[in-house]
Amino acid sequence: MNKIIVKSEEEGGIVAGDILLDLIKSTSKPVLGLATGSTPISTYKYLIKKSNDESIDWSNVTTFNLDEYIGLGPEHKKSYRYFMNEELFNHININKDNTFVPDGHTKTNEEASKYDDLISSKGGIDLQVLGIGTNGHIGFNEPGTSFDSVTSIVDLTSETIEANARFFDNKNDVPKKAISMGLKSIMNARKIVLLAFGKQKAEAIKNLFNLKPSLDWPCTILNNHNDVTVIVDEDAASLL
Numbered sequence: 001m002n003k004i005i006v007k008s009e010e011e012g013g014i015v016a017g018d019i020l021l022d023l024i025k026s027t028s029k030p031v032l033g034l035a036t037g038s039t040p041i042s043t044y045k046y047l048i049k050k051s052n053d054e055s056i057d058w059s060n061v062t063t064f065n066l067d068e069y070i071g072l073g074p075e076h077k078k079s080y081r082y083f084m085n086e087e088l089f090n091h092i093n094i095n096k097d098n099t100f101v102p103d104g105h106t107k108t109n110e111e112a113s114k115y116d117d118l119i120s121s122k123g124g125i126d127l128q129v130l131g132i133g134t135n136g137h138i139g140f141n142e143p144g145t146s147f148d149s150v151t152s153i154v155d156l157t158s159e160t161i162e163a164n165a166r167f168f169d170n171k172n173d174v175p176k177k178a179i180s181m182g183l184k185s186i187m188n189a190r191k192i193v194l195l196a197f198g199k200q201k202a203e204a205i206k207n208l209f210n211l212k213p214s215l216d217w218p219c220t221i222l223n224n225h226n227d228v229t230v231i232v233d234e235d236a237a238s239l240l
């Protein structure tokens with residue numbers, strides 16, 4: 001795994017954003033895997049600025065988001081579809097019909113796994129952006145998730161609910177379930193860029209680099225991938 005240590009979240013967003021823009025400029029029909037949460041926001045801010053300053057064309061870009069809360073529809077302000085529209089899609093010339101976020105109203109795992117079929121039908125993901133949970137989750141693949149998992153409905157751990165409570169008015173409002181691309185779905189991406197900022201991510205980053213692949217720390221599966229770049233600030237890298 002390549003490791004890039006940056007001085008700030010803003011610099012991390014520039015480094016990640018430039019990797020994405022290189023792909024967009026050099027590929028005729030790029031397929032991006034995107035993430036939500038606070039981590040990718042600096043990347044999206046940079047992408048919006050550069051895209052506007054340099055008239056970068058997103059009309060041939062397809063995107064797939066990692067996950068969505070079960071029970072939240074696209075118009076819900078805390079849904080990840082809403083987040084993506086607000087933080088990125090509304091500000092670039094992407095065709096929204098080419099942006100996919102798992103459906104928060106999915107009822108069964110059979111339905112959920114069709115998301116992987118859709119990804120395959122678009123040629124697979126060229127570059128997947130990831131954040132990381134304090135418990136090492138990637139997407140919403142919590143500790144114990146099978147390395148063979150595909151997109152499915154998952155239970156959130158109390159640690160994740162606690163961590164995400166800051167986005168809601170009340171901790172009880174945080175959905176208890178999500179639909180998430182599986183670890184296998186993520187590993188199918190041809191290239192992966194993982195970002196982590198802040199001391200609260202330091203243990204997960206330490207384990208990512210130091211543990212053999214283990215179900216206890218889902219992020220460690222990335223050691224089995226041959227093209228992963230990890231972009232961390234000094235706080236997240238402090239236990240390395």
Ligand code: PGA
Pocket residue numbers: 036037038039040131132133134137138139
């Ligand atoms: P965060 O979440 O970006 O809001 O820290 C990351 C994650 O849980 O994957």
